[in-house]
Amino acid sequence: MSRTVVVAGGGTGGHIFPGLAVVRELQALGARAHWLGARKGLEAELVGQRGVPLTLVDLEGFHGRGAVAVLRALGLMPGAVATSIRTMLEIEPSAVLGVGGYASGAGLMAAGLLGIPYVLQEQNSIPGLTNRFLSPWSALVCCGFADAVRAFPSLPAEWTGNPVRESFFKVPPVEPATPPRLLVLGGSQGSLFLNRTLPRAVAILRGRGITPQVRHQAGVRWADVVRTSYQDLAIGAEVAAFLSEPWTALAEADLVVARSGALTVSELAAAGRGAVLIPFAAAAGGHQLHNARSQEKAGGAVVLTEAEASPERVADVLQELLADPGRLRAMGSCSRAVSLPDAARRIAERVLAVGSGR
Numbered sequence: 001m002s003r004t005v006v007v008a009g010g011g012t013g014g015h016i017f018p019g020l021a022v023v024r025e026l027q028a029l030g031a032r033a034h035w036l037g038a039r040k041g042l043e044a045e046l047v048g049q050r051g052v053p054l055t056l057v058d059l060e061g062f063h064g065r066g067a068v069a070v071l072r073a074l075g076l077m078p079g080a081v082a083t084s085i086r087t088m089l090e091i092e093p094s095a096v097l098g099v100g101g102y103a104s105g106a107g108l109m110a111a112g113l114l115g116i117p118y119v120l121q122e123q124n125s126i127p128g129l130t131n132r133f134l135s136p137w138s139a140l141v142c143c144g145f146a147d148a149v150r151a152f153p154s155l156p157a158e159w160t161g162n163p164v165r166e167s168f169f170k171v172p173p174v175e176p177a178t179p180p181r182l183l184v185l186g187g188s189q190g191s192l193f194l195n196r197t198l199p200r201a202v203a204i205l206r207g208r209g210i211t212p213q214v215r216h217q218a219g220v221r222w223a224d225v226v227r228t229s230y231q232d233l234a235i236g237a238e239v240a241a242f243l244s245e246p247w248t249a250l251a252e253a254d255l256v257v258a259r260s261g262a263l264t265v266s267e268l269a270a271a272g273r274g275a276v277l278i279p280f281a282a283a284a285g286g287h288q289l290h291n292a293r294s295q296e297k298a299g300g301a302v303v304l305t306e307a308e309a310s311p312e313r314v315a316d317v318l319q320e321l322l323a324d325p326g327r328l329r330a331m332g333s334c335s336r337a338v339s340l341p342d343a344a345r346r347i348a349e350r351v352l353a354v355g356s357g358r
Contacts, residue, residue, distance in 0.1 A: 003031040004091055005351055008084070008107025009099035010035075010043030013188040014263040018123060018144075018344070019099035021163035023052055025348035034091055036084055038103040055087045059103055077106060084110035094355030097121060097347070098134070105130045112137050117354045121347060123162050123262035124287040125294040127151050139354040142347045144262055146338070147294050160347050161340025162262055167247040168270035169341050174332040176254045176325035182212040182318070183253035183273075188242070190219015191259055193306060194278065198257060199229040199237070200311035201318065206235065210319055215253070217243050247271060254328050255321055257314070260292035260303075269339035274300055274331025276317055281306040300335030 005026055010016045023033040032053075037043035039056040047054050057080035084107050088096075096111040096118040098104040108130075111118045117139040120131050125145035127135065135141055135155055143149050144162035151157075182202075186194050195218050202214055214237035218226040223241035230237040243249050246267065250256070256275040258264050261283075268275050277295060279288035295301040302317055321327060340346075 004093045006034050006093045006096045008036040009101040009104030010037040011041040011101035014261045015099050015101040016043050016046050018163040021344035022347050025344045036107040057083045080106035081109050095351050097351050108134050119351050122148050125290040145294050161343030162266035163344035164266050164270040168267050171251045171271040176328050180212045180322040181254045182214050183256045184216040185258040186219050187259050190222045195222045195226045201314040203233045204315035260288040265291045265295050269335045272332040272336035277301045277303050278309045298334050298338045300331050
């Protein structure tokens with residue numbers, strides 16, 4: 001029987017990096033992996049760089065876009081499914097893993113038409129549109145959050161955790177420093193909202209006599225602007241466009257301010273760091289808010305919506321947390337308690353079992 005698995009999906013780093021983690025485990029288990037992604041997604045660059053065989057389809061997302069964009073995306077779907085079918089007939093995979101993103105839908109529909117079993121990786125605490133639509137025909141749903149299992153009451157679903165690089169689990173428990181160390185994470189592309197809000201919030205803290213050490217990951221587009229914002233406020237912050245080793249930055253942080261994409265929250269949990277989470281308000285289906293609330297319920301985060309997160313309010317919350325080392329330690333412990341190590345290996349094993357008919 002074939003030991004080849006097609007990994008379908010991508011678009012953003014939040015879908016691609018967990019998928020690549022599973023690919024590494026599949027390879028370690030002696031299986032082959034072939035990635036099926038969208039030509040305009042980040043997978044065209046990120047997956048190809050790692051030497052994974054790659055097929056790209058012409059497909060676009062349509063969430064939050066106008067009617068013309070929706071019609072265009074739907075018009076591209078038949079061709080994307082046809083390309084996916086040709087690819088699978090050629091490589092004859094035993095199973096398909098959908099890691100999310102709009103390319104995932106084309107690959108999974110092709111698998112369904114060919115009778116190839118597929119597994120869904122649901123990274124968020126509530127399922128996305130593609131996974132909700134395709135889950136009734138899936139062999140298994142691997143859930144990144146325990147809360148997500150309840151969204152599939154009549155289907156085989158398991159809390160496997162989200163694949164996170166091993167380096168995050170090696171971050172030592174938080175030991176608050178003086179002055180306190182604050183890390184701002186805007187995600188791989190940066191967050192305009194955090195970039196605008198945090199310099200002003202830190203300036204308010206300084207006016208109250210609180211001067212944390214600030215490290216701010218701002219995104220390539222915004223790094224120079226954010227650096228200038230801190231300089232104009234006479235705040236000596238370290239601003240980076242991108243963190244190549246984010247686990248190192250987390251090891252040197254007492255508290256984190258971040259968005260709440262699935263991968264970000266999972267990395268915070270693996271590293272055992274408490275956070276102030278400000279979900280992206282326009283995230284599809286409000287999934288970032290649900291991810292954040294799940295972490296807050298576990299005791300590892302304080303959640304502020306964008307409507308609540310004025311610079312003054314953010315400063316108030318930061319002042320309260322940074323002044324309480326005991327609470328920072330407790331938040332870190334609670335955060336790590338909801339993290340599952342070896343998620344990538346667990347998912348790889350499940351996919352191979354599905355492919356072998358077990």
